[in-house]
Amino acid sequence: MCGIVGHLGNQNAAGILLEGLKRLEYRGYDSSGLAVLQDGSLAVTKRVGRVKELIGAIKQAPVESTIGICHTRWATHGEVTEENAHPHLSSDGKITLVHNGVIENYNTLRSFLTSKGFSFSSETDTEVLCNLIAYHYAKEAETAEGSRFATSVRKALLHVEGTYGLAALCANCPDEMVGARHGSPLIQGVGREEILLASDVAALVSRTPDVVYMNDGELVHIVGNQFSLTTLDSEDIKPVINTVDWDVSEGELGDFEHYMLKEIFEQPTALENAMRGRFSQDGSTAKFGGLNITPQDLRQIDRILLCACGTAWHACLTMEFLIEKYARIPVEVEYASEFRYRNAPLDKNTLVMVVSQSGETIDTLAALRESKRKGYTTLAITNGVGSTIARESDGGIYQHAGPEVGVASTKAFTSQLMIGSILALYLGRLRDMSFNDGVEMVEGLKQIPSLVEKIVQLSEDIHRIAKKYVHKQDFLFLGRQSMFPIALEGALKLKEISYIHAEGYPAAEMKHGPIALISEDCPSLFIATEPDTLSKVVSNMQEVKARKGQLIVVRSESCTMPEGLADDEMVIPDCHPVAAPILASIPVQLLSYHIAVERGCDVDKPRNLAKSETVE
Ligand code: AGP
Numbered sequence: 001m002c003g004i005v006g007h008l009g010n011q012n013a014a015g016i017l018l019e020g021l022k023r024l025e026y027r028g029y030d031s032s033g034l035a036v037l038q039d040g041s042l043a044v045t046k047r048v049g050r051v052k053e054l055i056g057a058i059k060q061a062p063v064e065s066t067i068g069i070c071h072t073r074w075a076t077h078g079e080v081t082e083e084n085a086h087p088h089l090s091s092d093g094k095i096t097l098v099h100n101g102v103i104e105n106y107n108t109l110r111s112f113l114t115s116k117g118f119s120f121s122s123e124t125d126t127e128v129l130c131n132l133i134a135y136h137y138a139k140e141a142e143t144a145e146g147s148r149f150a151t152s153v154r155k156a157l158l159h160v161e162g163t164y165g166l167a168a169l170c171a172n173c174p175d176e177m178v179g180a181r182h183g184s185p186l187i188q189g190v191g192r193e194e195i196l197l198a199s200d201v202a203a204l205v206s207r208t209p210d211v212v213y214m215n216d217g218e219l220v221h222i223v224g225n226q227f228s229l230t231t232l233d234s235e236d237i238k239p240v241i242n243t244v245d246w247d248v249s250e251g252e253l254g255d256f257e258h259y260m261l262k263e264i265f266e267q268p269t270a271l272e273n274a275m276r277g278r279f280s281q282d283g284s285t286a287k288f289g290g291l292n293i294t295p296q297d298l299r300q301i302d303r304i305l306l307c308a309c310g311t312a313w314h315a316c317l318t319m320e321f322l323i324e325k326y327a328r329i330p331v332e333v334e335y336a337s338e339f340r341y342r343n344a345p346l347d348k349n350t351l352v353m354v355v356s357q358s359g360e361t362i363d364t365l366a367a368l369r370e371s372k373r374k375g376y377t378t379l380a381i382t383n384g385v386g387s388t389i390a391r392e393s394d395g396g397i398y399q400h401a402g403p404e405v406g407v408a409s410t411k412a413f414t415s416q417l418m419i420g421s422i423l424a425l426y427l428g429r430l431r432d433m434s435f436n437d438g439v440e441m442v443e444g445l446k447q448i449p450s451l452v453e454k455i456v457q458l459s460e461d462i463h464r465i466a467k468k469y470v471h472k473q474d475f476l477f478l479g480r481q482s483m484f485p486i487a488l489e490g491a492l493k494l495k496e497i498s499y500i501h502a503e504g505y506p507a508a509e510m511k512h513g514p515i516a517l518i519s520e521d522c523p524s525l526f527i528a529t530e531p532d533t534l535s536k537v538v539s540n541m542q543e544v545k546a547r548k549g550q551l552i553v554v555r556s557e558s559c560t561m562p563e564g565l566a567d568d569e570m571v572i573p574d575c576h577p578v579a580a581p582i583l584a585s586i587p588v589q590l591l592s593y594h595i596a597v598e599r600g601c602d603v604d605k606p607r608n609l610a611k612s613e614t615v616e
Helices: 013-023 051-060 106-115 125-139 145-157 259-265 267-275 295-300 310-327 362-373 388-392 411-430 435-446 448-456 459-468 481-498 507-512 531-546 577-598
Strands: 003-008 031-038 041-048 067-073 095-100 164-170 176-182 187-190 195-198 210-213 218-223 226-231 303-308 331-335 350-356 377-382 395-398 474-479 501-506 524-528 551-556 568-572
Touching: 003 013, 003 095, 003 164, 003 176, 013 031, 013 051, 013 067, 013 195, 031 051, 031 095, 041 051, 041 095, 067 095, 067 164, 095 125, 106 125, 125 145, 125 164, 145 164, 145 176, 145 218, 176 195, 195 218, 259 267, 259 459, 259 577, 267 411, 267 448, 295 411, 303 310, 303 362, 310 331, 310 350, 310 411, 310 481, 310 577, 350 362, 362 377, 362 388, 377 388, 377 411, 388 395, 411 435, 411 577, 435 448, 435 577, 448 577, 459 568, 459 577, 474 481, 474 507, 474 531, 481 501, 481 524, 481 577, 501 507, 507 531, 524 531, 524 577, 531 551, 551 577, 568 577
Parallel strands: 303 331, 303 350, 350 377, 377 395, 474 501, 474 524, 524 551, 551 568
Antiparallel strands: 003 067, 003 195, 031 041, 031 067, 095 164, 164 176, 176 218, 187 195, 187 210, 218 226
16 A cells, blocks of 8 residues: 655666666556656656656656655545645645655645645545655754754654655755655665665665664664665664565566466465474474474464455464364354454453455554553464564564465465464364374374365366356355355455455355346356365256356365256365465465456456555
8 A cells, every 4th residue: 555665876776766666556546756866956747647757757757866755645635637646745845745645634734834824736535644844954054964854754753643654855965865654664775875664665675685673653764875774753773674585577477468377376385384394293283483483382372363355364264173173162253344443341261363465454554553561472373474463462473474466365364374274284283183083183284285286287178167157247256164164265366356246155155135136147166175065056056057156166076966957067176174265265366266257357457456555
């Protein structure tokens, strides 16, 4: 949700900034802009549309400077227009600002600034903050030039209510850049002859592996290739430089047409990486390096609360099923956005776990903070190494799925399911699960990558099926038990990338309402992989067929269908029950992908969405 890059060094900034911005485009892509300090004044270029529009504009009218900031926007305040795009420029031309977050008291501040003679050309909260910095800059005329700009940012932020990750330049300060963070991520890249700022390490790793993850309430003042980190109250902070282990080529598209397809095909590797080093030597249980909670303490846990948003919430629903089944610990799943405002009764033996691909989702972060504030032990499952959620939780498990660029989550989802399965095994073995059951489960988990490899090879067959359903406007996704979350995820995937209305339900719930939707125009996708409930699911399918509904079935090899019942089938291999949710997810992802591409949709950047929701 909005991407920021800033650069101060001794090379031309524009190319470096735009390369970084391309890598952050998944965060927002309705407009973008770039500002540099050129010949003593701030030159701002903005374009509506994708970053490539901005790149084209800079090619036509190149800018020359070693200092600059840029931004790709996901609109919060004001429509998608050039005026509302960032960077904003203060009305006195002194300050330019890029910002991710929401300034909640911007109306009050705007009235104040208008009374002081500042004017506005956009509807955004960011322009208000930009003018507020300029107001303080003018007021600080007496302050020595070396600290005047940073002081004015600091003073402005003390009057702000809301969230921000920001980078600012001042027309009078050719070798200074100021960044600050509260609630929205900001990371510094520390190169040999350059310092960068960005919302995500993805924008930095091609320049430097050395980064400083800023925390809320911190401000960085960069002067040349030196920087100082302080609190908003000017207390010095010793920066911790982390070295990021990130292969830049992992984030490249390669031979694939879309990141989403690439990431679907990367699942065997991502799942292998999620398992690597996590099984005990005797092959009957698991081990995790970073839980920071002893087996003794884990045995005392009598309830687990799982919090997440979107796809990660669906992963939590599957984890609930797995942990209750294999570890016999009661689990509850909450939308993080609801939990944070609800005073849910928890007792001291409750373990709170948050799940987030990015590790930056603001609602999930808020749920984590609220749980910590109440004194609960917190764990995080995240793909975001060094992310805010990873840093603020008491312990956690990294997914190691590699960068996920497509806005629609695929490999991160299945790797969360893998981590959840291994965790269920571990917790189960700490309690009642037998050695033999543990060994069998480990064997079942180890087979997953090769089985997934076989399923992704069905892509072209699934493509042929997809073509038959391209013009449908409604879809039902149905599954029972551990397949219900996969049905929900299937419906989310289809709607977010193809804009087809889709709903997920437990198959048996169909008769309590959704059956009213069934017609020739509303196909149903059933997931039938569990022999125990197969006969019931087949009855539900027959109810659909009786109402002229088309049937697409994802089934396991041994869950055979009555002749002629399914219109289309996608068959996955038989497997240990723990593996079934992961395996069943793959055909559902591929079907959504191919339908969306056939409809001409931009699957990697679906309308109105952003990969990482860092504002509420
Ligand atoms: C996934 O396809 C979605 N775009 C979205 O629901 C996402 O899962 C959600 O915003 C949570 O993100 P996180 O895992 O990074 O916290």
